[in-house]
Amino acid sequence: MTARSVRGAVATTLAAVLSMSAAACSNPESPGGGSGSADSAVVGIAYEPDSLSPLLGYGKDGNSKIFDGLLALDGAMTLRPALATALPEVSGDGLTYTYRLRKGVTFSDGKPFGAKDVVFTYRTILDERTNNASRTELDAVKTVEAVGDDSVVFTLKYPYAPFAQRTVLPIAPEHIAGKQDVNTGAFTTHPIGTGPYLLTKWSKGEKLSFKANPGYWGGAPKIKKFTMAIIKDDDVRATRLRSGDLDGAILPPNLAKGFKGEGRKTYAATTYDYRTVTLPTHNKVAGDTAVRRALDVAVDRQAMVDSILNGEGRPAYGPVPTDSEWFTRGTERRHDLAAAQQILDAAGWKPGKDGIRTKDGVRAAFPLWYLTGDKLRQEHALAYASDAKKAGIDITAEAGTWEVIEPRMKQDAVLAGGGSPADPDFDQYTLLKSSLAGDGFNNMAQYDNKAVDAALEAGRRSGDKAARKAAYDTVQRELVKNPGYTFLTHIDHLYVVDDRFGPLTTQVEPHDHGLASGPWWNVEKWIPGGSEK
Template sequence: MSVHTHVPSSFDVRHSSMRTSRLLCPALVLVPALVLGLAGCTSSDAGGTGQIVLADAVELGGYNPLDGYGTLGVSPLYEGLLRPSAADSSRVPDLVPALASEPPRAVSPGVWRLPLREDVRFSDGSALDSADVVATYRALTDPAVASSVSAAIGPISEVAAEGPHAVTVHVTGEADPSPYLLLGIVPSEKVENRPAADWDIGRHPVGTGPYRLESLQPDQAVFVAREDYWGSAPALKKVVYTYTPDDNARAQRIVSGEVSGANLPPKLANSLADRSGVTVVDADSADWRSVSLPSQNAFTADVAARLAMNLAVDRRALVDDVLGGRGAPAATPISAVYGENYEPAAQFTVDVARAGTILDRAGWVRGPSGVRRRGGDKAEFTLLYPADDTLRRDLAVAFAAAVKRVGISVDPHGASWDETESRLADDAVLLAGGEFLYRIDSQVYSALHTRTPGASPFSNPGDFGSPEMDRLLEQARASAPGPANEARYREIQRLYREVPSSVFLAFVHHTYAVRDDGWRYDPPVLEPHAHGVVWGPWWNLPSWRR
């Protein structure tokens, strides 16, 4: 089993964008006639039927863990060997046994053993055994499967059966395999020798989770609680997911009572905060947004220019104005939720005067139009963002306004991902990341390491960095958690602050609206870039109780 070390582009941007909502839109304007028309439809469970209806921006189907569904151990349909557990979203969750009966235990250097629960059955009635675990992890790196989440395997080189009820996990270096053991396990009989996106379980899922798929239509999926589930029987017996891609339409359906919950952009969620019977739930995330910078532009290729742009942006104002206060400034891919790995001294404080001085000293002087020049080169570039992503659009516009103050001209431009990929060398891109957030390595390695063979085209597109940065990243990746590695990650952030490769802007909090129908549930945990109503208040549906 080969080791995959980079998040592929299909998951880093294209795939994850399909599984996330559009994140920002104008304030909600409810059309009275429409609200009255919806009022007759209700998701309220006042009759005690144990049902909720959720409106999601994510297209329905695609229920295959090897194609990005349930990759982090959060899914009503699938479970991993371990699962996340935390009281709230303010910290990185603990990873506790799910299909494993005990946490992984080191049995020799680089080898960890996990016994499996012996009372688990898949939703098709077949029993879980070690062959299913081995087949799932082997498929991750099978070229024929072309898994979009092959990076989920991290340092794991092999997963082997030790009898029918235990597996051994072999890793390179001293890394703890726990963050890589969250992937939803599928029956070995359902593994196919073709691209994961085409597997039958994408539309006919078979998992060990507390729910099974009862029906699937383009605009509606119905999950029902399993009577044969190995864990505690869910009190919530049916969950109906409706595909509602328009942000305002989801908000309207919440207000009217047609649905019980929805994921909403921050400002739109804020507009519902005072609505009677509606609660707005905010979840911290490691979901970052950054401006990648091109290598073939003379201005962005100058490290002085990259440092000046980092100093010119008021990230706190950006969070307040663009995200409605629901987020946190980002100077690097590592947020404060990573505890001792986080380096407060590596944050950028807005300093427009110093940014201007740095550019002056580097020879970038203002021309008659106010835009800086050095010789025949201008301090200007195009900033691409996904044309249908209003949050990235608004961040791009805010970034352009910030750097204009120091004589830099940025032209925000909506584009398709195919167009964007073809222009990475010449144009900047408003990127997002934070997919495999329960391991800090995934937050930094592909974003900050210079490009290597097989890397995603969206991993550090400008290929900016240094041998020292690469060395630290590689050492951190191969090392065990603890004080020494925490110090290494703090050093990585300090080095990045001196020689930045891009401009990180913000960590985006995820916002959800929930109708108050008398249910109690676990608060959200720290969330990844890709989310939707599988996350938020609904990440652990068996916790829902009256």
């Protein structure tokens, strides 16, 4: 399918979807109907989780609403106590973390929370029989032990500097989850937690409905009902917000700007959220180092920021944003079409009569998949294909669901997203480690670089910040030499919310799409019709 036919297909589908959406908005039984009530809120998000069990990865970065971690992150992204009474006591060698637990906390079924639940949660995640794709994030943990009912001690294999940040991970109740199959039990869709909200209903593909937990240890939320409507299509989300079906929504910049002066406020969140093109190692074209290097300088990142993001973002040269202390200066790649052409010429990729290059009988062409309904990914994909064409590489943009895309990831390029603000290890390890190639959505490009593997391990295992910085500098420089991904932009998230809520705040956000982020990151602190605490 050509880029032009993709536009046509999307337009045709969108017209039908918008028509159905308009009908849904007038239906009081439609999913996530606008609250219209001072003590309730309905927001539109782009994606839903696969599971609501923290044992399978739900809420691992915090803000899960149903659960709490030992620690949490405040508005300034500073760690604060949650189920723990204080930050952990850390031994001098950095190998032992001791947490004192809050007393008197109960799960939403009334049963007490204690050290055994913490031990159960971490041990279950580390069990290889548990289908948690994020298990490697806890690789440093050697043992986790309860000391009485109100203390837990973690012993690490090596001094993992950001370990405390990992303990925002939600705690599951052993008395419920421990009596079920961890991967398929009812707990995965009907969770019980200690958090500020209780799940009342999960209509998959439609909405997640919550009610305030009256017994919440942090105080009962004043927003009594909270609904997250799952609306994957950006245009449909905007339409439902304008119709009053939603109180707030995450929107791409070009749609968010249309809501100025309509009784709604726009909130921006700086993020680590990037868009990137995977260049599969097993594809004869995308896996060629010369093609990868050429694409890296053929792409006009600043033009994407200006035209697609309306300036709400920055050029991306890797997973680390340019304004981060972990970014390696000198790894920026300037848009240089002539340099891209020279790289391809030198590598034997010669232009054909149609301008598309070939080498050893292989045509420089491959498909690039993006998620149906995601306007930003579509526009990034089309712009990338256009830039590549000027260098003599024919990239065909294709739209599909993840069910369609995932089986093709080994051979076909994907317009993907990622990013975590917590620590370089959190995002780079799963993105680039060769041993994780083919492990679900980890290392989607199946990137294989021994120098990067060694640097990732060094960065993970060192407790010295200077040594860690040197390791992640190596990673970023290696991505210049052999970029298994073409990083395009870092995107600032925009949220439009009814002005009867506020003033609201946002955090520095990961690649999250609004489920645990956005102005509702602390909805449990909102005051109906007024200012938040």
